[in-house]
Amino acid sequence: MSKLKVGVIGCGSIAKHRHLPEYANNSEVEIVAVCDIVEERVHEFAKVYSAKAYTSYDELLLSPDVDAVSVCTPNYLHAPISIAALKAGKHVLCEKPMATSSEDAEKMIEAAKENNKKLMIAHNxxxxxxxxxxxxxxxxxxxxxxxxxxxxxxxxxxxxxxxxxxxxxxxxxxxxxxxxxxxxxxxxxxxxxxxxxxxxxxxxxxxxxxxxxxxxxxxxxxxxxxxxxxxxxxxxxxxxxxxxxxxxxxxxxxxxxxxxxxxxxxxxxxxxxxxxxxxxxxxxxxxxEAGGQNNTQVIDQFVSAILQNKDVPVSGEEGMKxxxxxxxxxxxxxxxxxxxxx
CATH class of the missing domain: 3.30.360.10 (Dihydrodipicolinate Reductase; domain 2)
Known part of the structure; x- marks a missing residue:
């Protein structure tokens, strides 16, 4: 089975301490893309993980190489980026809170259904x-x-x-x-x-x-x-x-x-x-804290749900409630x- 190709959108602390290292530690994953509006930051992570650097998430989502993305941006961007990613045919793991309104949360759930992609919320x-x-x-x-x-x-x-x-x-x-x-x-x-x-x-x-x-x-x-x-x-x-x-x-x-x-x-x-x-x-x-227990299981659960085509443990509906x-x-x-x- 070929590896799941993943992109991480937003390279702040949650990506740095959780998403990127946990993807890197998962043998079934290849990190192919990282995206952040801070150019210096994104190039640094691109180098560490041998991934392609993007400063525009729209451009990242156009890449046929990316199967799934983590959305690790400020809260107000969670819904628009997740919806765009689902429409672009990518599976989405979104940080919490999944959205800033029930309406946006519902749109995310709909986008996942319509495009037959998995949407998981990172409630660790x-x-x-x-x-x-x-x-x-x-x-x-x-x-x-x-x-x-x-x-x-x-x-x-x-x-x-x-x-x-x-x-x-x-x-x-x-x-x-x-x-x-x-x-x-x-x-x-x-x-x-x-x-x-x-x-x-x-x-x-x-x-x-x-x-x-x-x-x-x-x-x-x-x-x-x-x-x-x-x-x-x-x-x-x-x-x-x-x-x-x-x-x-x-x-x-x-x-x-x-x-x-x-x-x-x-x-x-x-x-x-x-x-x-x-x-x-x-x-x-x-x-x-440094040296804290680092595997939250969130990434591993998301990856296995995609590769084994099973339900994600924290669905969009759960995140919305x-x-x-x-x-x-x-x-x-x-x-x-x-x-x-x-």
Whole structure:
């Protein structure tokens, strides 16, 4: 079987730390094209990966050599570039949040269907071992009825991690559309939907810009979420956690409490009502620090879905449902009312 030929559009941090090295480590992939509007940056990556450099994604998409692309651009370009790529007959792996509106997300899903190409959204939290294990325990009835949860995703902000530091597009509303809620919150809405196996029906949110200067996007958000069966809980997303990252989730059930990524050694701790405590050392969550666990599985899953012609594990529909929870949170903050997700 010949190798899958891949292009990466947008050569910022997520491409540098995730997409490019993970494609390079996959023996079934050949990186043939890289694209970025910053000429110096794209030529640097082209050299490292022996790929062709483009400064226009339209030109890259015209290349018959490219089978699939990763879209790693600022948020406002996710939908237009993904749609153009699907129409050009390429499979697409798009970074999260997949779009800046439900309408655009729907257009992406339609474009994938019409052109019979795969569209996957890069929600990597689903593949974290502790999260997979928690879902299995819940599905198996180990936790009993779920009552409540709390989840948080916070760090010091994109200036510590983005390719452009404090000048990053993350801080410009017209390019990012949404701040910490889009960067981190959407990871957690997706994770909760995955682990709980339920959809959210109502959202209440407070969203502020309190920690960062000179930006019009949110940096601190707290949401209250309710699922169809009545599970209620909180989600915090923040760029104002200055000392260390928090990426934990705690699920409170009838028979047990699950603590995910809450302990530095045991990525899942199950505290049973009986008093028994079971600790799982499953390997940590992927981190952005050098030497962090680098394979998110996202790339490998995308590649095998294409080569084996099977469904992608995080479809456009799934990405859209996770995005819609975030959009509902924004609406709740604006209207100062609880927002219903129909």
């Amino acid at each position: 939290q689903r593949f974290v071992p502790s999260h997979q294990k928690a879902r299995q325990l819940i599905e198996a009835g180990e936790v009993g009825k779920i009552y409540s949860f709390r989840t948080a995703f916070g760090h010091g902000g994109p200036e510590g991690w983005s390719a452009d530091g404090s000048e990053s597009w993350f801080f410009r509303k017209e390019e990012a559309f949404i701040g910490a809620m889009g960067d981190l919150g959407v990871h957690k809405t997706d994770l909760l939907r995955f682990v709980l196996g339920e959809e959210f029906v109502e959202v209440g949110a407070f969203i502020e810009t309190s920690a960062k200067q000179n930006t019009d996007v949110d940096d601190t958000a707290v949401c209250v979420l309710k699922t169809k069966s009545g599970i209620i809980g909180t989600l915090a997303a923040s760029w104002s956690y200055v000392a260390s990252e928090d990426n934990s989730t705690i699920i409170y059930g009838e028979k047990a409490i699950l603590r995910l990524e809450d302990d530095p050694v045991n990525s899942l701790v199950v505290q049973y009502k009986t008093g028994e405590v079971v600790k799982y050392e499953l390997g940590g969550i992927q981190t952005n 996770s995005l819609q929870v975030v959009l509902a949170a924004l609406e709740s903050n604006e209207t100062k009312r609880i927002t219903s997700l129909s």
